[in-house]
Amino acid sequence: MDFAGLKGRVLSSSYMPNEEHKDFEFMIYCLKKIFMRYQENGVVRLDYDTKFITVNSIKIMNSDIKKELEKRILVIDGAMGTMIQQYKLEEKDYRGKRFQNGRRI
Numbered sequence: 001m002d003f004a005g006l007k008g009r010v011l012s013s014s015y016m017p018n019e020e021h022k023d024f025e026f027m028i029y030c031l032k033k034i035f036m037r038y039q040e041n042g043v044v045r046l047d048y049d050t051k052f053i054t055v056n057s058i059k060i061m062n063s064d065i066k067k068e069l070e071k072r073i074l075v076i077d078g079a080m081g082t083m084i085q086q087y088k089l090e091e092k093d094y095r096g097k098r099f100q101n102g103r104r105i
Helices: 003-011 024-038 055-069 079-085 091-095
Strands: none
Touching: 003 024
16 A cells, blocks of 8 residues: 555544644644654555454453554454444443542543
8 A cells, every 4th residue: 555545544434634634734744753763665555453252252352452462553444333222231241340439620
């Protein structure tokens, strides 16, 4: 993927700042530096490893993610959030036992 393709991919994510954001130009500058550092012959390679996640596989997924984080940078796409929304979870579901009594900020 050349720089124009990478920039387009980054900007297609809904959570990225748009051109009016005060840090937009700095973000593009940083993206260009990252691209220049890792490019080979004017392109970078983005490897995708897509996994289907079920509620029963979350413990396995967490250990897999920890192992992979030790080896490389991971980008977790926001589409998973859309899938999770179908379960109509409430705040207590996200908190779990560990954070059930934590104060709200």
